Amino acid sequence: MMERSRQAQGLLLICLLICLRLVSAFHRPPPGRVIQTAFEKPRSHPQQVHVSVAGRDRMRVSWITGSLHALSLVEYGKAPGQYEASATGEGTSYLYFFYRSGKVHHVKIGPLEPGTVYYYRCGGIDDEFSFKTPPATLPVELAIVGDLGQTEWTASTLAHIGKSSYDMLLLPGDLSYADSQQPLWDSFGRFVQPYASRRPWMVTAGNHEIEAIPILYPDPFVSYNSRWRMPYEESGSTSNLYYSFDTAGGAVHVVMLGSYADFNSSSPQYEWLAADLAKVDRRVTPWLFVLLHAPWYNTNAAHQGEGESMRRAMESLLYGARVDAVFAGHVHAYERFTRIYDNKADPCGPAYVTIGDGGNREGLALEFDQNHRSASLSLLREASFGHGELRVANATHARWTWHRNDDAYATVRDEVWLTSLGASGGCGVGRAARIARASAKLEL
Numbered sequence: 001m002m003e004r005s006r007q008a009q010g011l012l013l014i015c016l017l018i019c020l021r022l023v024s025a026f027h028r029p030p031p032g033r034v035i036q037t038a039f040e041k042p043r044s045h046p047q048q049v050h051v052s053v054a055g056r057d058r059m060r061v062s063w064i065t066g067s068l069h070a071l072s073l074v075e076y077g078k079a080p081g082q083y084e085a086s087a088t089g090e091g092t093s094y095l096y097f098f099y100r101s102g103k104v105h106h107v108k109i110g111p112l113e114p115g116t117v118y119y120y121r122c123g124g125i126d127d128e129f130s131f132k133t134p135p136a137t138l139p140v141e142l143a144i145v146g147d148l149g150q151t152e153w154t155a156s157t158l159a160h161i162g163k164s165s166y167d168m169l170l171l172p173g174d175l176s177y178a179d180s181q182q183p184l185w186d187s188f189g190r191f192v193q194p195y196a197s198r199r200p201w202m203v204t205a206g207n208h209e210i211e212a213i214p215i216l217y218p219d220p221f222v223s224y225n226s227r228w229r230m231p232y233e234e235s236g237s238t239s240n241l242y243y244s245f246d247t248a249g250g251a252v253h254v255v256m257l258g259s260y261a262d263f264n265s266s267s268p269q270y271e272w273l274a275a276d277l278a279k280v281d282r283r284v285t286p287w288l289f290v291l292l293h294a295p296w297y298n299t300n301a302a303h304q305g306e307g308e309s310m311r312r313a314m315e316s317l318l319y320g321a322r323v324d325a326v327f328a329g330h331v332h333a334y335e336r337f338t339r340i341y342d343n344k345a346d347p348c349g350p351a352y353v354t355i356g357d358g359g360n361r362e363g364l365a366l367e368f369d370q371n372h373r374s375a376s377l378s379l380l381r382e383a384s385f386g387h388g389e390l391r392v393a394n395a396t397h398a399r400w401t402w403h404r405n406d407d408a409y410a411t412v413r414d415e416v417w418l419t420s421l422g423a424s425g426g427c428g429v430g431r432a433a434r435i436a437r438a439s440a441k442l443e444l
């Protein structure tokens, strides 16, 4: 009898849970179909056009031509069809097994005026593009999204970003999900061109960019480094896998780290990071953000512990520099933590955000561990596709929002105001910076 009633109770409970699921308005969507793009113009025409900031008042224009003879030339000006300036750069091509890339062009242009629309064409061909340079002062608006891919979900994420008033897109790794199928890199380049040719796209590498195969193709990041050249030389780095840049006239400093480059205390990346952070004067630069691929704090069942050795190696550097927030990808979900240092809530540590929900073909990471040791530090977590927007309003306040791809709308699902550690007196920023500077000198 006892047994019966327990069974009945169990059934009732299951029924209740199912009913609750049905009434909850939002359903976890499945992965989207991959959208492949084609190119129908002649081989000399530019495709996969994207731009990135390259120093204080310059931009790098990158594109690909099927023809290896096309010119690495950019002509530009402030009115359509009137190109009063031009610059030339470099063109390269790479080989991946039997795949020979088109000519990958990179041309640095400038000096450019801030907050200004420029019209440009590539290789002397009459396809006109335009971009807007970032503003000279705050406010600045940064769209942030990782693990992008090229699916129907990616299309909806980018459409939502496109409707915002963003100045620059930051991507913490995993771009095309080509996974060694090189034509998918070309397809991705065309997929993102309507956005990436208009606003600077600043990216760092994820595991899907590695594309090395032991013995057969031992060089990692060949395609990524060829196609997505970032301003590493401009920021004193020796590797395209880690670099930094300023925006809003130096009010914001962004550091892009490489989760798949050496990071221990004797590595070039560590030395570069220590020196780069030591150069930041928080009286001039109230905001300091870091992006990397594999999250240091993560309560999702996916990729548990994968960022741990990098955290152990580098967390104290970020803490010493009073980094305001760290954005990661890799886990295909959204999660926001409180300010943390060394696994404990700390008002002088960075806030941690995982934003690996761009829409890639692998789908969502659905399972969070309720008993994870960081669970009490995790303020909001949800496995949905979407993107983040960081609107840095002034020297003290920035508004972070997470926009979920809820069908046709980008629903705001999370919102928080961050206050800058650089502008606050409480965390001893001046002292921390001096210590960082001194230890950087010791390292070098």
Ligand SMILES: *[C@@H]1O[C@H](CO)[C@@H](O)[C@H](O)[C@H]1NC(C)=O
Binding pocket: 262, 264, 265, 266, 267
């Ligand atoms: C750092 O990594 C290098 C190789 O990547 C290794 O030779 C060295 O022993 C490591 N150092 C420490 C302190 O772990």
Ligand SMILES: *[C@@H]1O[C@H](CO)[C@@H](O)[C@H](O)[C@H]1NC(C)=O
Binding pocket: 393, 394, 395, 396, 397
């Ligand atoms: C900075 O922005 C916040 C939020 O909009 C506002 O409350 C605050 O007054 C601003 N501070 C200054 C100095 O303008």
Ligand SMILES: [Fe+2]
Binding pocket: 147, 173, 174, 206, 207, 208, 293, 329, 330, 331
């Ligand atoms: Fe990843």
